[in-house]
Amino acid sequence: MESMSFDVFTPFIEIAIMTIIFNYLLSFFWNTRSMDLVIGFLALLILYGASYLFELPVLYQILHVIVSVAVFAVLIIFQPELRIALSKINLKGRRRREMGGFDSFLENLTSSIYRMSEKRIGCIVIIQNIDSLDEFARGGVQLNAAFSSELLESIFMTSTPMHDGAVIINSNTIVSAACILPLSQNTQQLKKIMGTRHRAGLGISEITDAQVIIVSEETGRVATAREGVLAPDVKQDRFKGILRSVFDPQKPAHKSKTFREWIRQ
CATH class of the missing domain: 3.40.1700.10 (DNA integrity scanning protein, DisA, N-terminal domain)
Structure with a gap:
C-alpha cells in the first residue's frame, strides 16, 4: 500500500524536478549569445515528441537520429556555459567575496x-x-x-x-x-x-x-x-x-x- 501511494506521487515529483532544471537552464541562457541555439534545440525536441505522440514512424525515426546527434553537439557547443552553470550551483551557498582594504x-x-x-x-x-x-x-x-x-x-x-x-x-x-x-x-x-x-x-x-x-x-x-x-x-x-x-x-x-x-x- 505504501509503495502504491508513493507511485501516485512519482510523476508529480519528476515533473517538479524537470521544471526546476528547465527553469534554471532557461534563466541561465536567457539573453545570452546561446539563446537562439537553445530555442532551436527545444523546438527540435517538441517536434520529436509530437512525432511519437501522433505515431509518425518515419518522421520519428529520422528525428530520433537527429536528436541523438544533437545532444552530443549541444554538450560540445555549450561546454563553457555548462561548466559555468555547474560552478554557479557549487558556489550557491558561499558568501559573497569580502575585499580587504x-x-x-x-x-x-x-x-x-x-x-x-x-x-x-x-x-x-x-x-x-x-x-x-x-x-x-x-x-x-x-x-x-x-x-x-x-x-x-x-x-x-x-x-x-x-x-x-x-x-x-x-x-x-x-x-x-x-x-x-x-x-x-x-x-x-x-x-x-x-x-x-x-x-x-x-x-x-x-x-x-x-x-x-x-x-x-x-x-x-x-x-x-x-x-x-x-x-x-x-x-x-x-x-x-x-x-x-x-x-x-x-x-x-x-x-x-x-x-x-x-x-x-
Whole structure:
C-alpha cells in the first residue's frame, strides 16, 4: 500500500524536478549569445515528441537520429556555459567575496577610471566576486601584480600591447590583462554608439557575477555592468555606490541600497 501511494506521487515529483532544471537552464541562457541555439534545440525536441505522440514512424525515426546527434553537439557547443552553470550551483551557498582594504582600493580605482575617462582611454575592468574567472584569465597575459592606479592606467595606454583586452582584478590583485571576453547578443541594452567593449562587458556579466567597468574610447563615458544589466554614463558618486553595494554591502551609509537600486538612479 505504501509503495502504491508513493507511485501516485512519482510523476508529480519528476515533473517538479524537470521544471526546476528547465527553469534554471532557461534563466541561465536567457539573453545570452546561446539563446537562439537553445530555442532551436527545444523546438527540435517538441517536434520529436509530437512525432511519437501522433505515431509518425518515419518522421520519428529520422528525428530520433537527429536528436541523438544533437545532444552530443549541444554538450560540445555549450561546454563553457555548462561548466559555468555547474560552478554557479557549487558556489550557491558561499558568501559573497569580502575585499580587504576596500575603501582604499575603491578610491584608487575610482580615481584611475575617471582619469582614463577624461583622457578618453578605453578600458574594460572585471572585478571578480564569487564566480571563478580563471577560464578567462588564462586566455590573457598573467600579471598577478598588486593593484595600483599607475599599473592599471599604463595597461590601457594605446602604446602598450595589452590595451585591447580586459583586465581581471581579484582581491586587490591584477590577475590578468588582455583577456578575451564573450560578446553579448542583447541588442536591447546596447545602443548604436556602444561598441565591442560594451558588448564584451555585458557578455561576461551575463554568465558570471563579476562587476564590470567600461570606459568608452569615443565618448569617455563610464558604464558598469552586472547580472546582465548595463548602467551607462555613471558618475563618480554613483560609481562608488554601485561597487560598494556589491563588495561592501554592510557599510551603514549604503546598507539600504542594492546594486539594482543604484543602477536605476
